[in-house]
Amino acid sequence: MGGLPELHQMLAAAQASTADGRAHLERAKALLEDATRAIVEAQAKANPWLPPQLAQAIEQIDVQLGKLTAAGELLTAYQSRL
Numbered sequence: 001m002g003g004l005p006e007l008h009q010m011l012a013a014a015q016a017s018t019a020d021g022r023a024h025l026e027r028a029k030a031l032l033e034d035a036t037r038a039i040v041e042a043q044a045k046a047n048p049w050l051p052p053q054l055a056q057a058i059e060q061i062d063v064q065l066g067k068l069t070a071a072g073e074l075l076t077a078y079q080s081r082l
Helices: 004-043 052-081
Strands: none
Touching (some): 004 052
């Protein structure tokens, strides 16, 4: 058994993974937002058509970002208590 140092190391790895996940989701969200702007600009209408899945995807990414942020905060709090 590795004890406390090993636990700290595992928590740090979990923190890094959540940070990576957030970065990937933020990039995906930015790409979807770019796609939204491109569609609107291309159509140049008062009421451009956007696929409903686009808004749903952005909303789901926001939900996942919130969960990863909360997980990161919990890991930080737990690690600081050790």
